[in-house]
Amino acid sequence: xxxxxxxxxxxxxLSDVVRRDGCKTSREAKLQSDSHLLGDSVxxxxxxxxxxxxREGKVAHVVLLGPGKGNAMGxxxxxxxxxxxxxLDGDPSIAAVIVRGNGEHFxxxxxxxxxxQEMGSLVAGPQMAVERKRLLAFIERLQSAFNNIExxxxxxxxxxxxxxxxxxxxxxSAADIRLASSDARFSVREVKVGMxxxxxxxxxxxxxxxxxxxRELSFTGRNIDAQRAQRIGLVNEVYESPDKLLEGARxxxxxxxxxxxxxxxxxxxxxxxxxxxxxxxxxxxxxxxxTAFLQSNDLGEAxxxxxxxxxxxxxxx
Numbered sequence: 001x002x003x004x005x006x007x008x009x010x011x012x013x014l015s016d017v018v019r020r021d022g023c024k025t026s027r028e029a030k031l032q033s034d035s036h037l038l039g040d041s042v043x044x045x046x047x048x049x050x051x052x053x054x055r056e057g058k059v060a061h062v063v064l065l066g067p068g069k070g071n072a073m074g075x076x077x078x079x080x081x082x083x084x085x086x087x088l089d090g091d092p093s094i095a096a097v098i099v100r101g102n103g104e105h106f107x108x109x110x111x112x113x114x115x116x117q118e119m120g121s122l123v124a125g126p127q128m129a130v131e132r133k134r135l136l137a138f139i140e141r142l143q144s145a146f147n148n149i150e151x152x153x154x155x156x157x158x159x160x161x162x163x164x165x166x167x168x169x170x171x172x173s174a175a176d177i178r179l180a181s182s183d184a185r186f187s188v189r190e191v192k193v194g195m196x197x198x199x200x201x202x203x204x205x206x207x208x209x210x211x212x213x214x215r216e217l218s219f220t221g222r223n224i225d226a227q228r229a230q231r232i233g234l235v236n237e238v239y240e241s242p243d244k245l246l247e248g249a250r251x252x253x254x255x256x257x258x259x260x261x262x263x264x265x266x267x268x269x270x271x272x273x274x275x276x277x278x279x280x281x282x283x284x285x286x287x288x289x290x291t292a293f294l295q296s297n298d299l300g301e302a303x304x305x306x307x308x309x310x311x312x313x314x315x316x317x
Contacts, residue, residue: 050077051084052102058095058257059250060088060154063102070108071101073167074115081145089152095257095264097152098249099175100159104242109166109189112306123295132291139198139287146200147283149174150272153265155256159249160184160235161242170197173204176268177252180235181245184226188214192221194302194312198290203282207275209233 042061046053050073052063062084064071088094101107122135149156149171158175160168166189172178188205190197197218205214213232217224226238239245256264297317305312 046084046087048076048080048084050074050080053084053088055094056250057254058093059253060091060094060097062088062097062099064100064107065102066111068108068111068114070105070163071103072108072111072114074111075118077111078142078145082148085148085152085156088154089148092261094154095261096253097154097156098159098246098253099149099156099171100246100249101161103162105162106158106160106164106184107168107171108163109168109170112193112303116303123299127295135294136287136291139290143199143283143287146170146174150200150204150279153268155253155264155268157249157253159245160186161245163187165189166193166197167199169205170199170201173201173208178235179237179239179245179249179252180226180229181239181242182226183242184229184235184238185223186217186225186229186234187221187223188217189221191218192302192312193306194296194299194314195294196286196290198283198286200279200283202286203279205234 042054042056044052045055045060048065049067050065052061052065054061054063064073064077066072066074067076068074085097088097119138122131122138155177156175158172158178159180160172160178161181161184163185164172165185165187169186169188188197188201190201196202202214202218205217209232213234216222224232224234226235229235230238237248239248298312298314301312301314
């Protein structure tokens, strides 16, 4: 059954959320909610507010936790993600990485309501040079999260179930391989919220799915299902269920991990070098563009329409 489009509600801090049974915090529940999918060989190596990292032999599992609904990417995510992948890059005991969402969805993308608190001061007011420099630094800081995924020398497999929207697509486009369950849905949604996608989709998707599909998805913000994602090359395989997806991702990661880590890392380095300059320059270009043009009536209208749950009325100003 096709999942309903999420409403992206604002949420409270994770430590303030308590389950109705009064026994477990949301943090504890997220630690245990999908533990049945893995065996006793899994070792917890890092537990953050936004990301949980586990090790299963030579494979690391990076699990998105939110804390926003649908694993939305709030301030905690942008703090933790660069450090997590830097640590995995430097860990000689890890040979491959699986990234997946906790629960039904991969990620709803940027947690708009919570990130708006930080973004508001950067796009409001007179926007002189000092404010624009701060906005540029903010965009580049967010970009670094997914740059670190691409730069991680260990192959990264994204295992996608449910919704993968906006920042979620930015994230999986930085991975080496993408797999999906049949219920997966994808959207390059930034155009729907009055901004140019600036965290990597526009730079990395063309090499994965080509210019035509990238432009269609980016210009429209439309949703596509797992079957179309496979047809256009966004995902390599589609599995019948999230459990089967995880089995497939684990099998692929272990097959990679059985090879020489020196050679595998060398292959990734050589492949990344093919278009590294174009990606780097494209990320800088979009950061400069949004630094100049993000502040607009259309952006304000997009956020107002989002909060009021109504269609936006854009003016092009």
